[in-house]
Amino acid sequence: MDEDNAKIIEQGLAHLRELLGEAWEVTPVRMATQTGSGTVANPLHSGADMVVQIGNRSASYRAEVLVDAATKLTPAEARRVLAPQLAVMEQLRGGSAALVIAPWLSPRTRLILDERGCGYLDFTGNVSLRLGQAGLFVRMDGAAHAPSSLPAQGRTLGGTRAGRLVRLLVDVNPPHRPTHLAGVSRLSLGYVSRLLDVMAEENLIDRHGRIVSEVDWAGLVRARADATSLLGPSRRGESRWVSMLAPKGPRSVLRHLATPRLQGFAVTGSVAAAEVAPVAVGGQLMIYFGSHTNHDEVGRQLGLVQSEHGADVVLIEAPDPVVFAGTRQVDGVRHVALSQLAIDCLSGPGRLPAEGEAVLNKMAEHESSWRLRNVNAFELPDVA
Numbered sequence: 001m002d003e004d005n006a007k008i009i010e011q012g013l014a015h016l017r018e019l020l021g022e023a024w025e026v027t028p029v030r031m032a033t034q035t036g037s038g039t040v041a042n043p044l045h046s047g048a049d050m051v052v053q054i055g056n057r058s059a060s061y062r063a064e065v066l067v068d069a070a071t072k073l074t075p076a077e078a079r080r081v082l083a084p085q086l087a088v089m090e091q092l093r094g095g096s097a098a099l100v101i102a103p104w105l106s107p108r109t110r111l112i113l114d115e116r117g118c119g120y121l122d123f124t125g126n127v128s129l130r131l132g133q134a135g136l137f138v139r140m141d142g143a144a145h146a147p148s149s150l151p152a153q154g155r156t157l158g159g160t161r162a163g164r165l166v167r168l169l170v171d172v173n174p175p176h177r178p179t180h181l182a183g184v185s186r187l188s189l190g191y192v193s194r195l196l197d198v199m200a201e202e203n204l205i206d207r208h209g210r211i212v213s214e215v216d217w218a219g220l221v222r223a224r225a226d227a228t229s230l231l232g233p234s235r236r237g238e239s240r241w242v243s244m245l246a247p248k249g250p251r252s253v254l255r256h257l258a259t260p261r262l263q264g265f266a267v268t269g270s271v272a273a274a275e276v277a278p279v280a281v282g283g284q285l286m287i288y289f290g291s292h293t294n295h296d297e298v299g300r301q302l303g304l305v306q307s308e309h310g311a312d313v314v315l316i317e318a319p320d321p322v323v324f325a326g327t328r329q330v331d332g333v334r335h336v337a338l339s340q341l342a343i344d345c346l347s348g349p350g351r352l353p354a355e356g357e358a359v360l361n362k363m364a365e366h367e368s369s370w371r372l373r374n375v376n377a378f379e380l381p382d383v384a
Contacts, residue, residue, distance in 0.1 A: 005049050005069035012069070012101030012121050013052065019127065019138060020054075027053045029064070048098070055134055063097065063131040065119075070102045075203035078112040097131055104146050108202055108223060144226065157198070157220075158227035160320040161187055163343075164380070165195055166224045167322050169205070169215050170339040172372045176212040180375050185322075217371075218360055221339060225346030225356070230269075230286075230316070240319065242295045243284070243311035244304040250285040250312050253302050257287070258332035262301065264290040266327050268336045268344045269314070270355060275330050276338065277358035280351060286314045286344075288323050288336065321381040338363050338370050 017026050029051045048066040055062035070077075078100075099119040105126055113120045119129035125142025157166060164185040169176065178196060182189040196212065199205045204223060206214035231241050246253050250271070257265055270283025289298045295315050299306065304313055318324065326337035336344065338359065345356030363370060372378055 004071055008069040008071070008101055008103070009050055009067055011123065013067075015123070016121060016127075016129075019140075020136075023057055024136070025053070025055055025057055025062075027062075029053050054131060054136065056136075059134075061134055063134045063136075065129075065131070066098045068098065068100050070100060073100060073102050073105060073109050074201045075106070075108045075112050076201045078109050078116070078118075079203060097129065099129060104143060106146070106202075107144055107226060108204075108219065112203060156227045157195075157224045160322075161191060162195060163224065163228070163320055164322045165192060166220055166343075167325060167337075167339055168375065168378055169199075169212070170217040170220055171326055171337065171370075172375045172378050174212050174215050176215075176375060178210055178212075181212075184375050184378055184380065186380060217339075218364065221342050221360065222346060225343050225353075228343070228347050230344045230348040230352070231314070240317040242299075242306070242315050244295075244299055244313045244315060245307035245311050246285070246302075246304055246313050248303065253285060253287075253304070253313060254331075254333055256302050257334070264293070264324075265298075266318075266324055266334045266336045267330075268316070268341055269348065269352065270345075272330075272335045272341050273345055273352075273355040273359050275335065276341065277355070277362040279355045279358045283351070283355075284312055284314050286316060288316050288318045290324075291317055324381045325379060 013026055013028075017024070020026065049069045050067040052065050052067055053062040054065055097117075097119050099121065100113060101121050103123050105113070105120055105122045110120055110126060110128070114128065121127045121129070122142060124147060125140055127138050127140040127142070129136065129138045131137075156162070164187060165181065168181060168185050178189060178192050181187075181196075182192045185192070196205065196207070199220070200207060202219075202223060204216050204220045205212050233240065254267075254271075256262060257267070266288045267286065268288060269286030270280070271285050273279070274281075274283070287298075287302075295317075298304075298315050302313075304315075323336060323340060326339070328335045328337065335341070342356050342359045342363065345352045345359060347353075348356070
């Protein structure tokens with residue numbers, strides 16, 4: 001175990017002791033472990049950095065926990081590197097577990113660790129550890145995003161170009177060749193290849209050679225939402241949205257949008273989600289408009305006025321033409337595609353993330369009705 005991992009484990013175990021309190025003991029062990037059939041190989045040889053015993057001071061039972069330290073851990077690594085520890089865990093005395101300690105673990109990584117029955121602890125407060133026979137279960141949520149104090153995590157799924165590739169992979173069934181993805185999304189092949197590498201490391205896609213063979217489309221939607229914000233600023237730091245008031249109510253705006261003369265708009269957010277998977281009543285009417293115009297002009301077209309109080313409509317400048325790809329007609333009004341709607345809701349404020357999860361569930365139930373069979377069927381509009 002190198003010095004960095006030793007420091008991570010020392011800090012992590014100190015945090016664990018603080019969480020558990022004085023009633024619990026956390027004791028490092030560096031010896032072979034006895035099982036019912038005899039002595040197994042030293043668990044340290046399984047790849048784990050340390051083995052600790054955890055138990056209540058008032059009880060004689062102690063659980064064996066294989067501890068693995070990581071300066072960072074991608075979802076793909078979470079699947080790949082823990083196999084030896086989990087195999088040995090099965091041989092140890094009942095109630096044993098594996099525990100990963102790191103400065104920060106992404107939501108996707110934590111999800112995979114949960115799926116594999118592996119505990120985790122990071123320094124932002126994300127903790128999960130279950131020792132059934134010891135009567136211990138700890139679950140806490142910390143930071144969903146990497147702290148700024150940590151080293152850069154490399155390329156993410158944020159930004160407009162990433163949004164294009166995400167939408168394409170979500171909306172179209174695989175297999176996909178990188179050259180086809182680049183052509184349809186109008187992105188460089190080098191950029192597409194690099195972002196596919198990121199997605200593979202995040203365990204969001206599987207590849208056979210260079211061909212994308214499987215896509216975790218729901219995970220990709222969540223990862224994109226984690227990396228962006230529906231009502232965030234533009235890359236220039238400017239606000240690209242504005243709240244406005246509809247004097248005659250949001251329904252009057254929807255009637256305006258249903259007229260053929262009005263083009264270049266698409267509804268998203270709560271109103272659109274309610275048409276797919278109703279969760280709650282109400283919510284602001286959110287409307288995308290193309291970058292060829294501005295908030296004031298759109299407000300005049302839709303009969304809106306700026307107001308600091310009682311705003312019931314949000315106008316959002318579309319960051320990229322892909323926002324208008326695959327739009328749907330609902331009562332004569334253009335709504336964003338289901339994948340865009342889910343990303344928008346999950347990356348939005350208030351109750352929108354809950355509505356986004358409901359949209360994702362509905363998409364999973366009816367996947368064949370919205371996913372395209374061929375990448376050439378995906379049409380990227382010329383302008384937003």
